Amino acid sequence: GAVVSQHPSWVICKSGTSVKIECRSLDFQATTMFWYRQFPKQSLMLMATSNEGSKATYEQGVEKDKFLINHASLTLSTLTVTSAHPEDSSFYICSARDIMAVLTEAFFGQGTRLTVV
Amino acid sequence: GENVEQHPSTLSVQEGDSAVIKCTYSDSASNYFPWYKQELGKRPQLIIDIRSNVGEKKDQRIAVTLNKTAKHFSLHITETQPEDSAVYFCAASIDTGANNLFFGTGTRLTVIP
Numbered sequence: 660g661a662v663v664s665q666h667p668s669w670v671i672c673k674s675g676t677s678v679k680i681e682c683r684s685l686d687f688q689a690t691t692m693f694w695y696r697q698f699p700k701q702s703l704m705l706m707a708t709s710n711e712g713s714k715a716t717y718e719q720g721v722e723k724d725k726f727l728i729n730h731a732s733l734t735l736s737t738l739t740v741t742s743a744h745p746e747d748s749s750f751y752i753c754s755a756r757d758i759m760a761v762l763t764e765a766f767f768g769q770g771t772r773l774t775v776v
Numbered sequence: 777g778e779n780v781e782q783h784p785s786t787l788s789v790q791e792g793d794s795a796v797i798k799c800t801y802s803d804s805a806s807n808y809f810p811w812y813k814q815e816l817g818k819r820p821q822l823i824i825d826i827r828s829n830v831g832e833k834k835d836q837r838i839a840v841t842l843n844k845t846a847k848h849f850s851l852h853i854t855e856t857q858p859e860d861s862a863v864y865f866c867a868a869s870i871d872t873g874a875n876n877l878f879f880g881t882g883t884r885l886t887v888i889p
Contacts, residue, residue, distance in 0.1 A: 693876065693877070695879075700882075700884075701881070702879045702880060702881045702882050703865065703877075703879045705876065705877070705878065705879075708876060750817070752819060752820075754877070764810060764822045764825065765810075765822075765877060767819040767820050768819060769818065769819045770817070770818070770819055772817070
């Protein structure tokens with residue numbers, strides 16, 4: 660199946676700093692990618708929809724100025740957690756879908772575990 | 777927006793027995809219902825999906841049923857094995873190509889050897 664790569668797999672940062680997470684589709688193009696957050700033992704919650712060449716669409720309750728999303732190409736979307744705080748510690752995971760395929764699954768990245776200390 | 781509920785939250789079965797996980801959804805426009813298996817700290821893996829034009833789909837030991845009228849769908853795992861132990865998530869979306877998934881709360885399945 661298609662491969663979505665997320666980097667880094669884990670990161671520890673100090674409170675107040677910013678962290679950038681990359682999501683790449685390695686063998687297909689994706690006009691749309693999705694960013695989810697997953698707290699321990701909880702479900703995946705959609706944060707935002709990343710659209711190539713345009714602004715991201717954020718879900719209700721997600722601060723767009725805190726979680727900056729950039730989708731500069733058909734294979735790369737980035738999520739930047741700005742001024743991170745301990746409550747931002749979570750598992751962040753992206754997904755993407757092949758624009759050339761019809762009726763296909765969403766492919767997930769391996770996730771990024773963010774710990775803010 | 778879509779609201780997906782999933783039950784039970786935990787499920788323990790003896791090896792060889794069947795496991796059933798149920799989900800309901802709220803948006804009648806949803807037409808794509810995948811099930812994901814997630815092991816601790818890893819990405820969700822699609823195990824089976826169903827679209828609204830069919831009522832049941834089976835893949836070896838795994839089957840999914842869909843009742844569009846009642847807005848619920850279920851995952852059935854037969855002849856469970858210890859390696860089936862994981863967290864299972866159902867999801868729903870309007871499959872317009874954007875593939876915006878709304879997930880259920882998850883079920884932690886434990887298969888006891």
